[in-house]
Amino acid sequence: MVLASSALIAHTTDLELVIRHVLAGLGQGVHAGRERGAGVxxxxxxxxxxxxxxxxxxxxxxxxxxxxxxxxxxRDSHVAVWLLLDASASMLEPSRSIEGLDKLGYARTLLACIAAIAQRQGDAFGLAVLSNGRAQLVPAARGPRQLQRVLAKLTQVQAAGMLPDADVLRSGLRFAGAPSLIFAATDFLDWPSSLSEALVRLRHMRHDVRAVCLQTEAECTGGFSSGPAYRDPEREAGVFRFGADLRAGYLRKREQHFSEVTAGLRAHDVLQVAARIEQAPGEVLRQMLRQGGRR
Structure with a gap:
């Protein structure tokens, strides 16, 4: 079966339908299976x-x-999977080529697919939604009912405000027990940020931390219209324009910014996957789920 395109995400609110399309033929889990063989x-x-x-x-x-x-x-060891969703206002940035698609919808689909795979493997999994200065948690648990809880929460998410500050994240993201797998979906437009600091801290606690950095095609190429004015949705600090005369400077600053993001995450052994929301999500999932990341 052909993997779902980003257009499917834009035109359905049924996460279960999208999951079935994206995972068809993917054939990969979030970690090496442990249900068979010695020690079980x-x-x-x-x-x-x-x-x-x-x-x-x-x-x-x-x-x-x-x-x-x-x-x-x-099992020999238990793996908990935690899903971290950046639902700050910048995640409402839309695709300029696929009507109805934005960063939040794409991120929601990626994390829903990972939740479905974790449920299939029998792992405990939970969700943290970071929005409007708060961290909302769905505690980790196993089973089909847990998957329905996580999908319901993802479906209800609305992007708003800014990320929680460092103190809120420090208290809200206390994952106890054995090292876990942590998948974060964000756009890393703020760097460093409370979220980047939290990911590094979690990695230092021996969790396997993987982050997908989501951008739109227009953000990557500078393909914005020069007609409308743009406002920062999180700070509302003013109105900005974008024209052909500003494109070269924008691309230069963008490259510098994301080079710092990549270097900072790599220095702390956090796997980063860069993705455009116009990509087929199955391609991005393969990169996020490859066993052991790059280690």
């Missing part, structure tokens, strides 16, 4: 829930009890 021992039974894999159903117990039960395995 039976732990307990639990009632079957929609979305559970049929291969985990205990058919002998079904014959005795006339109910479906799923075998839970005790």
């Amino acid at each position: 021992e039976f732990s307990e039974y639990r009632a079957y829930a929609p979305g559970d894999e049929w291969r985990r159903v205990d058919w002998k117990l079904l014959a005795r009890a006339d109910r479906y039960y799923v075998r839970e395995a005790e």
